[in-house]
Amino acid sequence: MAVLVIADHDNASLRETTAKTVSAAAKIGGEIDIVVLGSGAKAAAEAAARISGVRKVLLAESDALGQGIVEAEEAALLPILGGYDAVLAPSTSAGKNLIPRLAARLDLAPINEVVAVVDAKTFVRPIYAGNALETVRTSDAKVLATIRPTVFEAAPEGGAAAIETLAPGPGSSASRFVSQDQVKSGRPELGSAKIVISGGRALGSEEEFKGVLEPLADKLGAAIGASRAAVDAGYAPNDYQVGQTGKVVAPDLYIAIGISGAIQHLAGIKDARVIVAINKDPDAPIFGVADYGLVGDYKTIVPELMAELGKIGR
Amino acid sequence: MKLLVPVKRVLDYNVKVRVKADKTGVDLANLKMSMNPFDEIAVEEAVRLKEKGVATDILAVSIGPAQAQDTIRTALAMGADRGLLIQTDQDLEPLAVAKLLKALVDQEKPDLVLMGKQAIDGDNNAVGQMLAALMDRPQATFASKVEISGGKAEVTREVDGGLQTISVDLPAVITADLRLNEPRFASLPNIMKARKKPIEVKAVADYGVDTAPRLTVVKVSEPDVRKAGIVVASAADLVQRLKTEAGVL
Ligand SMILES: Cc1cc2nc3c(=O)[nH]c(=O)nc-3n(C[C@H](O)[C@H](O)[C@H](O)COP(=O)(O)OP(=O)(O)OC[C@H]3O[C@@H](n4cnc5c(N)ncnc54)[C@H](O)[C@@H]3O)c2cc1C
Ligand SMILES: Nc1ncnc2c1ncn2[C@@H]1O[C@H](COP(=O)(O)O)[C@@H](O)[C@H]1O
Numbered sequence: 001m002a003v004l005v006i007a008d009h010d011n012a013s014l015r016e017t018t019a020k021t022v023s024a025a026a027k028i029g030g031e032i033d034i035v036v037l038g039s040g041a042k043a044a045a046e047a048a049a050r051i052s053g054v055r056k057v058l059l060a061e062s063d064a065l066g067q068g069i070v071e072a073e074e075a076a077l078l079p080i081l082g083g084y085d086a087v088l089a090p091s092t093s094a095g096k097n098l099i100p101r102l103a104a105r106l107d108l109a110p111i112n113e114v115v116a117v118v119d120a121k122t123f124v125r126p127i128y129a130g131n132a133l134e135t136v137r138t139s140d141a142k143v144l145a146t147i148r149p150t151v152f153e154a155a156p157e158g159g160a161a162a163i164e165t166l167a168p169g170p171g172s173s174a175s176r177f178v179s180q181d182q183v184k185s186g187r188p189e190l191g192s193a194k195i196v197i198s199g200g201r202a203l204g205s206e207e208e209f210k211g212v213l214e215p216l217a218d219k220l221g222a223a224i225g226a227s228r229a230a231v232d233a234g235y236a237p238n239d240y241q242v243g244q245t246g247k248v249v250a251p252d253l254y255i256a257i258g259i260s261g262a263i264q265h266l267a268g269i270k271d272a273r274v275i276v277a278i279n280k281d282p283d284a285p286i287f288g289v290a291d292y293g294l295v296g297d298y299k300t301i302v303p304e305l306m307a308e309l310g311k312i313g314r
Numbered sequence: 315m316k317l318l319v320p321v322k323r324v325l326d327y328n329v330k331v332r333v334k335a336d337k338t339g340v341d342l343a344n345l346k347m348s349m350n351p352f353d354e355i356a357v358e359e360a361v362r363l364k365e366k367g368v369a370t371d372i373l374a375v376s377i378g379p380a381q382a383q384d385t386i387r388t389a390l391a392m393g394a395d396r397g398l399l400i401q402t403d404q405d406l407e408p409l410a411v412a413k414l415l416k417a418l419v420d421q422e423k424p425d426l427v428l429m430g431k432q433a434i435d436g437d438n439n440a441v442g443q444m445l446a447a448l449m450d451r452p453q454a455t456f457a458s459k460v461e462i463s464g465g466k467a468e469v470t471r472e473v474d475g476g477l478q479t480i481s482v483d484l485p486a487v488i489t490a491d492l493r494l495n496e497p498r499f500a501s502l503p504n505i506m507k508a509r510k511k512p513i514e515v516k517a518v519a520d521y522g523v524d525t526a527p528r529l530t531v532v533k534v535s536e537p538d539v540r541k542a543g544i545v546v547a548s549a550a551d552l553v554q555r556l557k558t559e560a561g562v563l
Contacts (some may be wrong), residue, residue: 093473096439097455104444109409109528112438129439131331135532175452178479238472251563274560291543304549
């Protein structure tokens with residue numbers, strides 16, 4: 001048995017989602033290799049090699065791989081997949097883009113967004129926006145799956161795997177990179193943050209969204225998220241969206257400000273340890289899942305919260 | 315330019331989901347079914363391309379039970395030209411759906427397949443990518459902006475960390491994300507007109523592809539439900555509790 005994990009990284013560093021996917025791989029069993037597809041990604045490959053329990057790291061580099069062109073990723077991977085019983089990627093936008101495509105090439109059924117590994121062929125995944133959990137057993141010879149990283153512990157460091165070069169394969173001329181508009185912030189990433197503060201439609205404008213959430217996030221060292229309504233209205237960038245079709249978060253503390261708590265939003269926060277809701281409507285569905293609710297106008301509650309946090313030295 | 319738009323009939327997104335007591339699946343009996351919201355967005359985009367004079371023929375196809383004709387009618391009322399139902403009472407897996415769509419692509423030779431990124435029942439987010447692979451053509455998933463010119467599509471994609479723009483040669487598969495557009499409501503005259511538009515009905519067997527399931531559903535269960543906690547009196551109370559009771563500060 002051997003499992004291949006597709007690394008999630010930004011070339012310079014490896015995201016924690018990779019080590020979490022390695023944990024899922026360990027539950028399947030067998031040797032674990034990590035493949036790093038990128039450009040100038042030696043540092044990411046070195047970080048992958050330090051994850052405990054990894055046999056070897058394969059590094060493939062080209063411009064198209066650095067740009068995340070899926071046809072290039074596929075060309076690099078297809079020649080080596082014969083050696084693996086399972087291929088896993090974290091369920092990031094890149095992982096979701098790639099795994100089903102690879103699966104179809106191999107005539108296999110992909111298994112997306114795995115939240116539990118029952119055994120090497122049996123997996124649990126959410127359906128209907130997480131309102132049901134489906135346990136599926138595959139009859140395919142090979143497992144191709146994306147792994148929801150928030151539900152797996154990161155595999156520890158302490159390994160010293162060898163790094164091998166993998167030929168990048170031919171690029172695809174039919175698909176070309178044009179540009180990337182990366183949201184830059186000094187804050188932790190939504191998917192791995194210990195504290196997440198999210199704003200909803202109630203915030204009313206981009207200025208208000210930033211003006212209210214950023215100081216609070218800075219005080220708590222938190223990541224910022226948003227409801228779909230806030231993103232659609234342009235208060236926050238698209239990759240802030242939390243929920244069924246946005247990011248799934250599992251922080252120790254999630255604070256929802258002016259968010260009603262639609263099922264599609266709740267799908268993204270079910271695994272948060274503690275949920276706090278600030279909403280002026282006492283009947284808002286978010287209070288049905290919140291551990292602590294504060295009923296009232298965020299305009300008065302957030303400044304009070306800032307002051308109280310100051311008092312305890314935050 | 316010819317467009318193919320696959321549309322799935324799913325449980326309406328506003329309906330509360332209940333798992334069957336025998337854990338074999340989700341109870342769908344007598345509940346409101348609708349077009350998958352992402353597919354509505356794909357239909358809207360196709361109709362806009364037609365209104366701009368880029369597209370000339372929009373074929374809406376659904377794979378599902380006889381009632382999926384309603385879903386196709388909705389697409390026709392929004393502005394699609396023709397409908398095709400591949401009728402089956404089986405709940406086909408993404409691989410089987412992709413294979414049927416591939417067989418249809420071989421017959422119809424569309425310049426572009428525009429579809430939803432995800433069906434909100436199975437939440438697989440797979441068919442578009444799989445169809446593109448079977449067609450051996452480029453894919454542009456999670457699209458929030460599409461521009462077509464000179465045999466190419468320039469697509470802005472919603473990716474982790476922001477937005478990415480790629481240019482793909484046609485034919486290609488584009489999957490729609492939420493912010494691509496806001497779908498229109500079909501007007502009454504258009505709903506009437508749609509009644510006259512043709513819907514062809516086929517069987518899975520007509521396409522000669524292997525649709526055998528690869529996955530066995532062992533069980534479908536209810537997730538742990540979070541219970542409502544307490545309403546606190548003030549920000550001061552909240553901070554104290556987060557610190558001492560919950561230990562998260
Ligand atoms: C296919 C599909 C996928 C979707 N995916 C997602 C997803 O991934 N994520 C997501 O979030 N949504 C998603 N949605 C949308 C979802 O259904 C809701 O429309 C959305 O979450 C609502 O956002 P909101 O809570 O900010 O806005 P609203 O529902 O409008 O809620 C605003 C809340 O703010 C409160 N409020 C107003 N003023 C104040 C004030 N001054 N102080 C305090 N509280 C105040 C109100 O009481 C209200 O509860 C999806 C929908 C569909 C159909
Ligand atoms: N039974 C079906 N009939 C028509 N289109 C489908 C069907 N199943 C999936 N699709 C299309 O594939 C997309 C992705 O679905 P999925 O991969 O199942 O999440 C949907 O948004 C539809 O456009």
